[in-house]
Amino acid sequence: MERTVVWSNLETAGLEYLHLAEGPDGVSAHATLIGMTAAGPYRAHYLIRCDSAWETREVSFDTLDAEGRGRVLKLRVDADGRWSTLQGAPVPLLDGCRDVDFTATPFTNTLPIRRLNLSIGESTEIAVAYVATADLVLRSERQRYTRLSASRDEGTYRYEGLTTGYTTELRVDVDGLVLDYPGLFRRVWPR
Secondary structure (H helix, E strand, C coil), X not given: CEEEEXXXXXXXXXXXXXXXXXECCXXXXXXXXXXXXXXXXXXXXXXXXXXXXXXXXXXXXXXXXCCCCEEEEEEEECCCCCEEECCCCECHHHCCCCEEEECCCCHHHHHHHHHHCCCCCCEEEEEEEEECCCCCCEEEEEEEEEEEEECCXXXXXXXXXXXXXXXXXXXXXXXXXXXXXXXXXXXXECC
């Protein structure tokens, strides 16, 4: 599978261009985002690499703000859910997290959707490495995904942020890529 997708950020003006490739050796997602924060515009780029079972293995995220200040975050995670920097320094705060969740993109919802492969009505609680885009601050967060429906062309999942109490229903295509994340993101290409 090879896909290119564009999302519009409905909460703060912005766009994301994602290129996703899945092959026998795994999955790679490269994306560029342009958006706004309270401090002004930003540009961000991320790369997420997963194995063939959609288990996250490497994450890279870099931002550049309107002042020209940049931040970079590069991590890897092993098969036991232990996170480290690319230089090997452990990040124990994230141990046990299987997925990553960047606040600025709906794509990171695809990671647990594909990895868990839930049946209709099935629900699973997970731990994710949560990354706030504005400052790249890391924390571990509990989330729950429930598969509500599926058709030939799309499906619906309930997403719950157990730490925050936030709940919404995500409409996704057959590849688990978000079509509509109410109030936050909407896919604009392909529709």
